[in-house]
Structure formats: structure tokens, C-alpha cells
Amino acid sequence: MALTLYVDTARWRAHQQTVLQQFPGLVPVCKGNGYGFGHERLADEATRFGSDVLAVGTTYEAARIKDWFSGDLLVLTPFRLGEEPVPLPDRAIRSVSSVEGVRGLVGARVVIEVMSSIRRHGVSEAELPKLHAAIEDVRLEGFALHLPLDRLDGSDAVEEVITWMDRLRANRLPLHTMFVSHLSAADLARLRQQFPQTRFRTRMGTRLWLGDHDATEYRGAVLDVTRIAKGDRFGYRQQRAASDGHLVVVSGGTSHGVGLESPKALHGVMPRAKGVARAGLATVNRNLSPFVWAGKQRWFAEPPHMQVSILFVPSDVAAPQVGDELVAHLRHTTTQFDRLVDR
Known part of the structure; x- marks a missing residue:
């Protein structure tokens, strides 16, 4: 006798395909308990629909999942100087939220998180000029902006992204790839129209895996x-x-x-x-x-x-x-x- 999770697999996968079509270049997120499905199952699903990158929460999750997913592994928890080293393959990409963190990852593949209105972590606008020299010693995969779910003040998520794009451009920082979260398909269309040279990649977990409650x-x-x-x-x-x-x-x-x-x-x-x-x-x-x-x-x-x-x-x-x-x-x-x- 057991607690069982029943999955209407055809319906669940149909929902995944709908989301993937709405968000080209989507980066699936597999963290925590794998959104209730487990890491191995979600790694298999990401492989099945052809994702080149899988985002995980921590370096420990990346170390466990590396044998189940052959593509790149984006670690969402930012690197901290002095953290316990965890052996990871070269296909691992580290998130970084400080200039000091970038300097501590010489030769590594990195995504630099900038400070959004969530105010959780990220490089501030004042620190952007210091990034020029720092990024010369890493393999920059792009910048990231983690946005809030609700905007009780009526502000526009797209405008927040545009503001940061303008700041990065003003500091002559590369804008080839921007990782974003909690944007709608219409929001992404607006951004792609305004910045056609930038590839916007949505990091998504809850909506991708759990968006169809009846599945x-x-x-x-x-x-x-x-x-x-x-x-x-x-x-x-x-x-x-x-x-x-x-x-x-x-x-x-x-x-x-x-x-x-x-x-x-x-x-x-x-x-x-x-x-x-x-x-x-x-x-x-x-x-x-x-x-x-x-x-x-x-x-x-x-x-x-x-x-x-x-x-x-x-x-x-x-x-x-x-x-x-x-x-x-x-x-x-x-x-x-x-x-x-x-x-």
C-alpha cells in the first residue's frame, strides 16, 4: 500500500509541448524534489524534448543529475567564495551574483545575475563598470534577471528587463544572451522585437511541469x-x-x-x-x-x-x-x- 502519484503522461507531455512552443529556447528547471517527479524523471523528459540545458538548484543537485542528463547544467544558486568544492564536469555553468564571484571563477562558464526588484541577490548597477575586467577571465554565457511573480505596484516586467538591458549596453557589456524568468510569451515577444540581436531564454519549472493540474x-x-x-x-x-x-x-x-x-x-x-x-x-x-x-x-x-x-x-x-x-x-x-x- 502506497502514496502514489498518477500521471496522465500523454496530457502532461502535451502541456509541455504547448509551453515549449510558446517559449522558444526555454531552459527547464529541475530543482528541489524535481517538482514532485524526481530528478531522474525530469532529466529524462528534458532529454526527450531536446533541451540543451537543464537548470538545477545547487552544485549537489548538479553532481547527482550529471549522469542522467548529457547537456549543459546551469546551477541557479550563485557561487560564493569559500564554498565547499563539488566536482562538476565542464558542461556545468555557474550562476554568479557579485564581481568578486566572477573573479573567483577563472576559466569557468558563468551566467551573471543582476539585481532585480526581488532584491534577493545580483550585481548592482553601480558594480557594472567593474565587470569589464572580471569577465575577461571567464567564459560568459550571458546575464540573468530573476523577476517577481506579482507586481502590486503596477510596474511592467518588460520595462524592468529593458532598463537592465540599457544599463548593460551603456557599460559596453555583451548582450548576446539573457536568461529571464516569470515573463509571459507576449512579454518575450516584445523583448525580442526590441532587442533582435539578443537571445532571450526563459528559465521555467512550475509552469512547465505543473501547469496542467489535471494531468x-x-x-x-x-x-x-x-x-x-x-x-x-x-x-x-x-x-x-x-x-x-x-x-x-x-x-x-x-x-x-x-x-x-x-x-x-x-x-x-x-x-x-x-x-x-x-x-x-x-x-x-x-x-x-x-x-x-x-x-x-x-x-x-x-x-x-x-x-x-x-x-x-x-x-x-x-x-x-x-x-x-x-x-x-x-x-x-x-x-x-x-x-x-x-x-
């Missing part, structure tokens, strides 16, 4: 079903059942990522109100699970265990049977499946 589905197998009466004690903490029903043990626990949730940026009254309501329920041990039965997400009976979760199904709902599978609404980037089934 994938997690399901947890039911392992046990136990009838319980109101007032009966159960579980590790021996709490009492609030009403009659069934305890349903289902595959999928904390080791799979069940119960993990990242902080959300909430905008508007209703999302904030829902957040407050969820927090209030949690204080009385009422936590909604990701598992669905009879058309509704069911409550955790107690916090998820390492490899299973225990759900409470009320008596007015027919209980599932051992061997049934419950759909689970899980976040791909934090979930580890037991098995993947193509269909």
Missing part, C-alpha cells in the same frame, strides 16, 4: 478502517472521539510531506478571514487533511504519523474499504511519493 493526481491507499463511538479514546495522545464514526488509516505521512504547509502571502479580506479561521480551528486540534472521501476533504483524527495519516470519517458517511485509494491534494514541491504510475 497529475496523488492518491493514498486505505490500510485500515476502525469503527469508533463518541467518547472512545484513540491514538497516541488518547483523546476522545467527538462523535460516532470511523478512523481511517491511509498511506501518506510526514515523511511524504503530508501536513507540511508553506506560509502564504494573503491579499484581501476573505483570504485573511479564512486564514484566521483555520488558525482558530487548529487551536482545538481541528486540522483539515489533504485526503478526500465522498467529495470532501476529511479532518485529521490526530496529527499525521511518519508514513500514514489517520482520518476521521463521521457516521453519516459510508466509510471507505481497505484497498480503496483516497485522492490527496498535496503540494508537488514538498511531496515524496512511494511510487509513480504512468497511465
Whole structure:
């Protein structure tokens, strides 16, 4: 019995092709847990659709994936002086976000990240004049600009890219390739029209691999079903059942990522109100699970265990049977499946 990721492979790949046609020269990203599919699977997919570059998060990921992908490997985490050396092939390309970092990578292939409005890392406008001498000792693959997802101030993503292109050109820095992220196909068309001599390459992960939500589905197998009466004690903490029903043990626990949730940026009254309501329920041990039965997400009976979760199904709902599978609404980037089934 397992937590299974089911993939409608034909639909998933059709979505990939749609995205690739919209973004010529796209650089697929495979980082973290491989967006829920695993590094090896995404490396195979990138090879299948003919990508020449695969972007990974860290040097450690690059070292693991180098035997699964024969093209170039773009490491997205910027190089830092004094970092632990990781043996990588010459086809590895390092991101750099400082002049000192460029100087520390003599002879290496590099992509230089400039400081976007995200303000996470990157070479600043004031540092651009220092890059001239520094880039003479590296093999420059291009510049990169990592853009925000939301623009609450109404600013234009394309204008931000144009501003940086003008800055680079004013400092007589090469503009043959620009790596960008979080732009639309229409945005890229505008940039290509204004800078026909520059090759714009979109780095993309989430939209490429997870853009068609109906192409994938997690399901947890039911392992046990136990009838319980109101007032009966159960579980590790021996709490009492609030009403009659069934305890349903289902595959999928904390080791799979069940119960993990990242902080959300909430905008508007209703999302904030829902957040407050969820927090209030949690204080009385009422936590909604990701598992669905009879058309509704069911409550955790107690916090998820390492490899299973225990759900409470009320008596007015027919209980599932051992061997049934419950759909689970899980976040791909934090979930580890037991098995993947193509269909």
C-alpha cells in the first residue's frame, strides 16, 4: 500500500509541448524534489524534448543529475567564495551574483545575475563598470534577471528587463544572451522585437511541469478502517472521539510531506478571514487533511504519523474499504511519493 502519484503522461507531455512552443529556447528547471517527479524523471523528459540545458538548484543537485542528463547544467544558486568544492564536469555553468564571484571563477562558464526588484541577490548597477575586467577571465554565457511573480505596484516586467538591458549596453557589456524568468510569451515577444540581436531564454519549472493540474493526481491507499463511538479514546495522545464514526488509516505521512504547509502571502479580506479561521480551528486540534472521501476533504483524527495519516470519517458517511485509494491534494514541491504510475 502506497502514496502514489498518477500521471496522465500523454496530457502532461502535451502541456509541455504547448509551453515549449510558446517559449522558444526555454531552459527547464529541475530543482528541489524535481517538482514532485524526481530528478531522474525530469532529466529524462528534458532529454526527450531536446533541451540543451537543464537548470538545477545547487552544485549537489548538479553532481547527482550529471549522469542522467548529457547537456549543459546551469546551477541557479550563485557561487560564493569559500564554498565547499563539488566536482562538476565542464558542461556545468555557474550562476554568479557579485564581481568578486566572477573573479573567483577563472576559466569557468558563468551566467551573471543582476539585481532585480526581488532584491534577493545580483550585481548592482553601480558594480557594472567593474565587470569589464572580471569577465575577461571567464567564459560568459550571458546575464540573468530573476523577476517577481506579482507586481502590486503596477510596474511592467518588460520595462524592468529593458532598463537592465540599457544599463548593460551603456557599460559596453555583451548582450548576446539573457536568461529571464516569470515573463509571459507576449512579454518575450516584445523583448525580442526590441532587442533582435539578443537571445532571450526563459528559465521555467512550475509552469512547465505543473501547469496542467489535471494531468497529475496523488492518491493514498486505505490500510485500515476502525469503527469508533463518541467518547472512545484513540491514538497516541488518547483523546476522545467527538462523535460516532470511523478512523481511517491511509498511506501518506510526514515523511511524504503530508501536513507540511508553506506560509502564504494573503491579499484581501476573505483570504485573511479564512486564514484566521483555520488558525482558530487548529487551536482545538481541528486540522483539515489533504485526503478526500465522498467529495470532501476529511479532518485529521490526530496529527499525521511518519508514513500514514489517520482520518476521521463521521457516521453519516459510508466509510471507505481497505484497498480503496483516497485522492490527496498535496503540494508537488514538498511531496515524496512511494511510487509513480504512468497511465
